[in-house]
Amino acid sequence: MSEFLLEVKNLKKYFDTPKGKLHAVDDVSFSIKEGKTLGLVGESGCGKSTAGRVILRLLEATNGEIFYKGKNIRELKKNKMRELRKEMQIIFQDPFSSLDPRMTVSEIIEEPIKLNKIINDKEKRFERVLELMDLVGLSRRLMNTYPHELDGGRRQRIGIARALSLDTKFIVCDEPVSALDVSIQAQILNLMKELQQKLGLTYIFITHDLSVVNHFSDDIAVMYLGKLIEKAPAEELFSNPIHPYTKALLSAIPRPTLDRKVDKIILKGEITSPINPKDNCRFANRCNYVQDICKQTEPEFKEISPGHFSACHVFSDHLSGEFE
Amino acid sequence: MRNKVLEIKNLKIRYVTDDGIVEAVNGIDMLIEKGRTLGLVGETGAGKTTTAMSILRLIPDPPGEIISGDIILDNIKLLEISENEMETIRGRLVSMIFQDPMTALNPSICVGEQISEAISIHQDVTKEGAKEKAREMLEIVGIPGSRMEEYPHQFSGGMKQRVIIAIALSCSPKLLIADEPTTALDVTIQAQVLELMKELKEKLEMSMLMITHDLGVVAEVCDDVAIMYAGRIVEQGNLEEIFKYTKHPYTEGLFNSIPNIDDRKAELIPIRGLMSDPYNLPDGCSFCDRCDYALDICQTEKPKKIYFSGTHFSECHLYSGNSDFQLNCGKK
Amino acid sequence: MNADVLEIKTEQLLKTKKRSQLFDVWLRLKKSKAAIAGLLLIGIFIFMAILAPVLVSYEDDALKMNVRVRLQTPGSDHWFGTDELGRDIFARIVYGTRISLFVGIISVSIALTLGGTLGAIAGYYGGKIDNIIMRFLDVLLAVPAVLLAITIVAALGASMLNLMIAVGVSNIPGFARVVRAAVLSVKDQEFIEAAKAIGAKDHTIILRHVLPNSMAPIIVFATLKVATAIMATASLSFLGLGIQPPTPEWGSMLAGGRSYIRDHMYIVLYPGMAIVLTVLSLNLIGDGLRDALDPKLK
Numbered sequence: 046m047s048e049f050l051l052e053v054k055n056l057k058k059y060f061d062t063p064k065g066k067l068h069a070v071d072d073v074s075f076s077i078k079e080g081k082t083l084g085l086v087g088e089s090g091c092g093k094s095t096a097g098r099v100i101l102r103l104l105e106a107t108n109g110e111i112f113y114k115g116k117n118i119r120e121l122k123k124n125k126m127r128e129l130r131k132e133m134q135i136i137f138q139d140p141f142s143s144l145d146p147r148m149t150v151s152e153i154i155e156e157p158i159k160l161n162k163i164i165n166d167k168e169k170r171f172e173r174v175l176e177l178m179d180l181v182g183l184s185r186r187l188m189n190t191y192p193h194e195l196d197g198g199r200r201q202r203i204g205i206a207r208a209l210s211l212d213t214k215f216i217v218c219d220e221p222v223s224a225l226d227v228s229i230q231a232q233i234l235n236l237m238k239e240l241q242q243k244l245g246l247t248y249i250f251i252t253h254d255l256s257v258v259n260h261f262s263d264d265i266a267v268m269y270l271g272k273l274i275e276k277a278p279a280e281e282l283f284s285n286p287i288h289p290y291t292k293a294l295l296s297a298i299p300r301p302t303l304d305r306k307v308d309k310i311i312l313k314g315e316i317t318s319p320i321n322p323k324d325n326c327r328f329a330n331r332c333n334y335v336q337d338i339c340k341q342t343e344p345e346f347k348e349i350s351p352g353h354f355s356a357c358h359v360f361s362d363h364l365s366g367e368f369e
Numbered sequence: 370m371r372n373k374v375l376e377i378k379n380l381k382i383r384y385v386t387d388d389g390i391v392e393a394v395n396g397i398d399m400l401i402e403k404g405r406t407l408g409l410v411g412e413t414g415a416g417k418t419t420t421a422m423s424i425l426r427l428i429p430d431p432p433g434e435i436i437s438g439d440i441i442l443d444n445i446k447l448l449e450i451s452e453n454e455m456e457t458i459r460g461r462l463v464s465m466i467f468q469d470p471m472t473a474l475n476p477s478i479c480v481g482e483q484i485s486e487a488i489s490i491h492q493d494v495t496k497e498g499a500k501e502k503a504r505e506m507l508e509i510v511g512i513p514g515s516r517m518e519e520y521p522h523q524f525s526g527g528m529k530q531r532v533i534i535a536i537a538l539s540c541s542p543k544l545l546i547a548d549e550p551t552t553a554l555d556v557t558i559q560a561q562v563l564e565l566m567k568e569l570k571e572k573l574e575m576s577m578l579m580i581t582h583d584l585g586v587v588a589e590v591c592d593d594v595a596i597m598y599a600g601r602i603v604e605q606g607n608l609e610e611i612f613k614y615t616k617h618p619y620t621e622g623l624f625n626s627i628p629n630i631d632d633r634k635a636e637l638i639p640i641r642g643l644m645s646d647p648y649n650l651p652d653g654c655s656f657c658d659r660c661d662y663a664l665d666i667c668q669t670e671k672p673k674k675i676y677f678s679g680t681h682f683s684e685c686h687l688y689s690g691n692s693d694f695q696l697n698c699g700k701k
Numbered sequence: 702m703n704a705d706v707l708e709i710k711t712e713q714l715l716k717t718k719k720r721s722q723l724f725d726v727w728l729r730l731k732k733s734k735a736a737i738a739g740l741l742l743i744g745i746f747i748f749m750a751i752l753a754p755v756l757v758s759y760e761d762d763a764l765k766m767n768v769r770v771r772l773q774t775p776g777s778d779h780w781f782g783t784d785e786l787g788r789d790i791f792a793r794i795v796y797g798t799r800i801s802l803f804v805g806i807i808s809v810s811i812a813l814t815l816g817g818t819l820g821a822i823a824g825y826y827g828g829k830i831d832n833i834i835m836r837f838l839d840v841l842l843a844v845p846a847v848l849l850a851i852t853i854v855a856a857l858g859a860s861m862l863n864l865m866i867a868v869g870v871s872n873i874p875g876f877a878r879v880v881r882a883a884v885l886s887v888k889d890q891e892f893i894e895a896a897k898a899i900g901a902k903d904h905t906i907i908l909r910h911v912l913p914n915s916m917a918p919i920i921v922f923a924t925l926k927v928a929t930a931i932m933a934t935a936s937l938s939f940l941g942l943g944i945q946p947p948t949p950e951w952g953s954m955l956a957g958g959r960s961y962i963r964d965h966m967y968i969v970l971y972p973g974m975a976i977v978l979t980v981l982s983l984n985l986i987g988d989g990l991r992d993a994l995d996p997k998l999k
């Protein structure tokens with residue numbers, strides 16, 4: 046068995062659209078150790094959610110391999126995969142559309158336990174539901190209410206309780222707090238962190254908010270138009286970003302302080318279309334450091350220092366001594 | 370002499386619905402001077418949009434009604450003039466940018482025409498003149514004039530928001546109200562748009578009311594900050610007063626809830642609980658059941674404004690009789 | 702964590718009942734005066750249909766010819782008068798209610814079951830299956846419903862069963878479309894994906910999540926379609942292709958009385974009114990339900 050809980054190799058997901066092939070996830074590789082959190086960041090439409098769904102096989106990948114505990118889950122049969130879903134779960138971004146409006150809170154949390162026949166005795170199952178509600182800080186009083194009667198924070202807690210109701214080890218968290226108010230956001234982030242420690246969970250934490258991902262993750266992977274462009278331990282990424290996009294992204298975060306240390310890098314140009322992209326650096330038309338080579342070939346995603354990967358002709362090749 | 374662009378006095382607005390009465394705005398005062406930007410911060414349902422819409426007199430009635438108060442824009446008492454007069458003010462003296470750039474543009478009219486339409490409503494120009502001005506506006510917001518004839522769906526989110534800014538600024542209003550103008554945008558695009566708004570504000574000598582829930586955005590574009598909670602402004606001051614000398618427990622809670630990007634180990638201290646039911650606000654301080662400092666009096670009596678400087682005030686019982694009180698994250 | 706967590710015991714909670722969503726719908730429906738009027742009207746008709754044998758005698762009043770009292774104007778003996786064969790019109794309308802409601806409901810059930818299944822499959826699976834099913838239904842849809850029904854009855858012969866089949870089949874494409882659209886709008890929501898993520902099988906997802914959430918437009922459509930089915934039944938019977946005399950049916954009563962319309966208007970007036978009122982009340986209910994079931998109004 047490998048040292049990683051999850052390993053993704055050369056993952057690709059293309060969508061057929063009327064205008065051509067949309068490269069939503071294009072040749073992405075990464076791995077996560079058990080009990081750790083990988084933050085996946087990038088702007089809207091860069092393929093974060095698609096990557097998360099493909100890993101759980103809610104969408105079928107176009108190409109590539111996904112190893113969970115050393116097993117390639119893309120080769121699993123439907124019923125074997127269903128078995129595995131008890132361990133691999135997802136928390137959704139939108140606390141309003143991810144819960145069935147016709148079911149009560151307790152029915153929603155109970156459903157996975159019932160469907161997977163984990164606990165067959167009705168009373169015991171009910172005990173478990175209450176236990177889960179306590180675990181995520183939902184008052185037991187709410188068990189017979191419908192989701193639409195609750196606020197976003199509470200609804201997100203339902204989603205978390207449901208994801209934990211099985212034998213959960215690994216959770217893809219798809220922007221779990223971006224729909225919430227800051228004060229509620231902090232409540233949910235603290236809860237998720239506490240649960241990770243208590244239950245030894247492994248997270249992929251998808252977000253577009255870098256301050257959240259910094260607070261939450263061990264490693265951070267930055268995506269741009271379907272590609273991974275940089276990946277490093279969180280601290281390293283923040284103190285020593287290599288890719289020009291990462292630099293711009295870090296500098297662009299509005300900071301709630303009066304003494305701003307970083308100068309803003311304002312990007313020009315617009316994001317290129319993810320449909321039939323050319324074989325060059327996909328960031329080339331917005332990059333402040335663009336060279337001729339960037340417009341001709343695609344930079345390789347390679348290790349620059351231990352654990353720090355990046356894909357940029359100018360910076361990463363320079364640092365690894367290949368660019369002059 | 371201070372040059373007041375907008376002054377709001379004791380404004381009260383409520384919505385009367387089948388389920389009860391929502392007191393959305395409960396007596397707020399606000400002042401924006403020429404060339405300054407006021408940030409209005411607060412969580413969902415605090416009444417930010419309601420306040421903004423009342424300045425344009427666009428509160429849907431029913432169910433909304435302005436119960437009392439004064440809104441004075443550029444020496445005109447907005448609540449006393451006729452609807453016809455109001456129409457000439459909207460867009461000319463004050464205009465508004467809405468949160469969602471995806472729905473604020475008409476998908477079947479090309480962007481150039483949408484801008485020139487806004488111009489010809491308020492200015493006495495020929496069709497050609499309006500078109501020329503529209504091209505100019507488009508270029509000011511960083512979109513090549515050659516894209517005049519394109520339709521909104523051909524533009525990205527950030528570009529659409531810039532078109533909306535172009536429309537809002539086309540008649541050089543004295544006051545620009547921006548209701549979460551960048552919430553739907555990515556950080557890098559947000560940086561572009563905010564930069565643009567700051568630049569244009571300087572250039573056109575406008576004042577701005579910036580509604581947001583992001584204290585980072587406030588720090589970047591605002592001069593003054595008003596923190597709104599359950600229909601009241603609970604703390605107001607200039608940027609430094611709010612960020613360095615935070616007085617209200619809610620403001621402190623907001624700051625403690627944001628992950629600190631420069632210190633990843635810092636613990637988040639959320640505000641517990643939820644905002645009180647807007648149909649049924651408590652008798653005392655509205656924040657009282659979430660507040661770690663609450664005193665007995667907080668349950669029963671509404672706190673009054675206490676001034677710490679000419680510009681900085683807070684509505685909190687902690688400071689009545691003890692204006693030196695220091696917040697400490699609720700640790701007693 | 703929560704102070705109230707400890708206060709409530711498990712057993713107590715197990716006993717508490719969830720508030721039914723149907724009750725919420727009723728609360729909202731109650732607000733619409735038109736819908737309540739519709740419900741009252743249709744209630745009267747249903748009441749008449751159930752209590753028909755108590756109110757009048759089928760054999761004696763509705764069927765038996767009695768030439769002595771033919772063409773009597775409405776009065777205390779015969780509330781709605783008698784027809785050309787001396788049958789009591791009120792009695793015939795009462796029994797006609799049974800037939801109209803029965804045929805309407807059964808034929809809509811046929812259409813709903815068959816069309817609904819096809820639509821649900823087409824909507825949920827999409828792609829090729831969707832294409833095949835919908836193209837087949839397009840062909841059916843190209844033939845006007847009444848014409849289709851006439852053809853079916855003509856082919857199978859006129860009887861009540863065949864009438865229900867004809868009206869039912871001609872409504873299949875409509876139901877398939879409505880169900881498909883409803884399923885499509887639900888299918889892409891995240892909670893469906895959430896169900897997949899916990900390992901739910903396709904049929905569980907369709908039955909437990911997709912259908913309950915697409916019920917609203919289907920219920921409304923079905924209510925309105927019962928009204929059209931009643932109309933279709935009456936029309937076909939009027940043409941002699943539906944219920945055969947002497948069975949009392951509103952459409953055939955109209956047909957029978959139409960030569961007396963000049964001097965004895967009431968012969969056609971009352972059956973006509975019965976048709977109009979049922980159709981109207983069903984439409985009122987349908988519109989009321991549309992608002993009451995709309996989740997956006999919650």
Ligand SMILES: Nc1ncnc2c1ncn2[C@@H]1O[C@H](COP(=O)(O)OP(=O)(O)OP(=O)(O)O)[C@@H](O)[C@H]1O
Pocket residue numbers: 060061062067068069087088089090091092093094095096253319
């Ligand atoms: N079912 C689909 N069919 C076609 N294209 C799709 C589909 N789902 C996603 N896409 C496209 O794939 C790309 C990646 O989408 P994805 O939802 O993964 O982005 P994201 O990074 O999660 O963005 P966001 O931050 O907005 O959630 C987008 O260009 C999107 O339009």
Ligand SMILES: Nc1ncnc2c1ncn2[C@@H]1O[C@H](COP(=O)(O)OP(=O)(O)OP(=O)(O)O)[C@@H](O)[C@H]1O
Pocket residue numbers: 384385386391393411412413414415416417418419420429432433647
């Ligand atoms: N048309 C309306 N009818 C009834 N109640 C309304 C209406 N519009 C707003 N409200 C209520 O008024 C209160 C204030 O709403 P408002 O939209 O001003 O809040 P906000 O601070 O802009 O919130 P957000 O951050 O969500 O935009 C809320 O409780 C809201 O539910």
Ligand code: SF4
Pocket residue numbers: 617618619654655656657658660661662663664667672684685686687
């Ligand atoms: S008035 Fe009382 S309850 Fe309100 S914020 Fe101040 S201390 Fe807290």
Ligand SMILES: [Mg+2]
Pocket residue numbers: 093094095219
């Ligand atoms: Mg996404």
Ligand SMILES: [Mg+2]
Pocket residue numbers: 417418419548
């Ligand atoms: Mg708002």
